[in-house]
Amino acid sequence: MRGLVTFEGGEGAGKTSQIRRLAQRLTEQGETVVLTREPGGSVGAELIRELILGGTGQFDPLAEALLFAAARADHVRKKIKPAIESGSIVLCDRFYDSTKAYQGAGSTVPAGVIAQLTQIAAGDSRPDITFILDIDPKIGIARAGRRNLASSVSADRFEIEGLEFHKRVREGFLAIAAAEPDRCVVIDASRDVDDVASQIWLALEAAKPRFMRNAPQIRLDPKTDALVDDFAQAMKAKLLASQVKYGCSDDWLVDDWEGECQAELANHVQKGDPRDVANYAAFCWGRGWRASPAA
Structure with missing residues (x-):
């Protein structure tokens, strides 16, 4: 099994926890799993991550989108594509759908501009399946706050945005899911973590045939x-x-x-x-x- 599985959703949706659970289960079944994230995932992209998330909104939304695209281009070419080509299944915490939701629906960057940036940065790298962990922004922000407090970390650039921003982001993710139902699976992230993990696993099992297209072909002499x-x-x-x-x-x-x-x-x-x-x-x-x- 080789391919790209992405996890999307608003703040506090529990993406990271669910990715770790899925990675463990896949590994137990003998799969080679690579965990990664956006922004980040490669040395250059991690530097851009610090630049974006460590600030307080000092960049214009378009500038942010350009920075995300730069990070994604490096990430795709240096980590995602090599991992898939080597036979791994890549689990990615956020991908280009987050740019559509945060810089597009949540901010002011036109959809056409984001589409162009996505094509340039990601090329032909497309998720085989995307899990959108959906949660009421009020609940998600509260969760994120408790998590940050327990970990003694400060809220990042997007966590400090107002509730209306996060509502728009949520609507953006749901619009993506509605437009691409074959790729996107919406999961109610307010449910028990075990229930969420079970839904993710069942959906991945059902989607396995599409991963077959990533199977290596025999090269003939x-x-x-x-x-x-x-x-x-x-x-x-x-x-x-x-x-x-x-x-x-x-x-x-x-x-x-x-x-x-x-x-x-x-x-x-x-x-x-x-x-x-x-x-x-x-x-x-x-x-x-x-x-x-x-x-």
Whole structure:
């Protein structure tokens, strides 16, 4: 499993706690997990983080958006993309949706400008799934205040903003979720932390098939093309024969296949190029998803 999972939401929504919980659970299942945050995540981006969050609103909203974009560009290229390419699942505490909500909906930067900055900074790096932890700003700000008091830290640049600002930010996040329902999952962050963690896990499980598009593809040496073609054709024929013999629907694979692997491989067998079958079967095998021999 490789890809980018982002967590968004207002102040005091509990993003950091939920990211740690999810990271632990994924690690226990054998996944390689990389935790990161925005602004920050790389050496250069962390310097920009201190510059932005350590102040008291000394920057114009557009200047802030530009600084966030600069931090994001460094972060994406130096940490997020290399981690995903190495086979990791990246859990990121805030990403470009926060810029849309805070500098856009919460402030005065036009949506078109933010869209341009997002394209420049993030490029083709897009979250596979985004969890928006939704909470009433009054409750969230109170939570953040208690957290800061317990940790003996001062409120950051955005935590000191007024309630109306945070209401606009919340509306901004919900608007993003409404516009992109396939990517965004809204979670009621006022609920018990265990309930929130459970909802996140269930949503991630349901979204697993989309992470398959990040699977590495087999790179072929031209000299071995003919051999690979023969192997792929033989594999496809064998899988089709098994489907005919043991069933004609997607349940032709035995139960110990992962559900999404079963459906996707069946789809490749029916419609895909033989090499797609070979690539995907090899990927599933590498993940430990085996088909037991039929009796």
